[in-house]
Amino acid sequence: MFHKEGQKLILISFFLVAIIVLAAHYYIDINWLKLLIQITALVFLIIILQFFRNPKRKVLKSFDEILAPVDGKVVVIEEVEEKEYFKGKRIQVSIFMSPINVHVTRYPASGAITYSKYHPGKFLVAWHPKASEENERTTIVIKTPKFGEILYRQIAGALAKRIVNYAKVGDSAHQGEDAGFIKFGSRVDLFLPLDSAISVKLNQKVIGAKTCIASLPIKDEER
Template identity: 70%
Template sequence: MFHKEGRSIILLTFFGTAIIILLAHFYMANPTYKMLVQGLSLVVLILILQFFRNPKRISNKNFDEIHAPVDGKVVVIERVMEKEYFNEERLQISIFMSPVNVHVTRYPASGVIQYAKYHPGKYLVAWHPKSSEENERTTVVIRTPKFGDILYRQIAGAMARRIVNYAEVGESAQQGEESGFIKFGSRVDVFLPLDAQVAVKLNQKVKGAITCLASVKEKDG
């Protein structure tokens, strides 16, 4: 299954690939060059299809857990000052997505959407320390039953040139359901309360809607 955000690009790439293969077949005399051009065009098509794949995910919804909003690798786990919404220290967990990862964004928790804002910006590489504040990005805040307000931020990278966000203020968010898409390489930051119990490690690979990022801290006694 392919994501709806990629339909036009997939169609254009498919027809472009077909035209290149036909032109190479009829107008290139050198068989080596012909095979090289045709092979490269097929590789591009395969990469585009892989990028826009949308595997079905069934999330085991749990109010006590925050699930990964995207597929990728955990690149940041630290306390930071979140300046856009909370204006206080929060626990930040960041997930970097390479071009080969599934790029569907999913709600990390169930609740009610309190805030959703798009920010135009730069296209620094997604792992740059300032990308969270200076790159093109969309910020969404969900009010949850157990964690209070949590924030996640879709961030464009050097290759990502379009962020798609479906979240709207006042709507209900269901953990694991689609909330957006980021095209071609990117990152998502999640900001949690400082007492959240982290369940992942740096460089760990995670799956959107499946991997638990953090849970409610157990009370002593």
């Protein structure tokens, strides 16, 4: 299954690859060169197909957990000052996506969307410390039943030139469902309440809509 954001590019790629393969077959007499061109064209098509893949995932929805919004690797877990919306301290968990990861953004929690804003900006490499504040990005806030408001931010990288965000203020977010797409490698930041029980570690690989990023804190009476 492929994401709708890639349908046009996939069709164009199929068309171009078919032309190249047929042209090489009929107009190039040097066998090794013909084969090289055809294989290169097919590899290009495979790369496009794998980039826009959108695997179906059965989501075990829970108000007690924040799930990974994307596939990738955890590159930041730290307490920071979130300046755009909360204007206060939050725990930031950042997930970096390489070009070979699934690039679908999924809602990390269920709730009401209270904030959604696009920011034009730079295209620093996604792991740059200032990427969260200076790169092209979208910021989305979900008001959840148990965690209160949480924020996630789609961030463009050096290669990612297009961020797609479906979240609109007033809409309902459903944990694990399609929330957007980032084209060609980037990262997503989560900003969570300080008392959230973080469930992941640095450099851990996570799966969107599957891996638990954080859960509710254990209260003293529950210990």
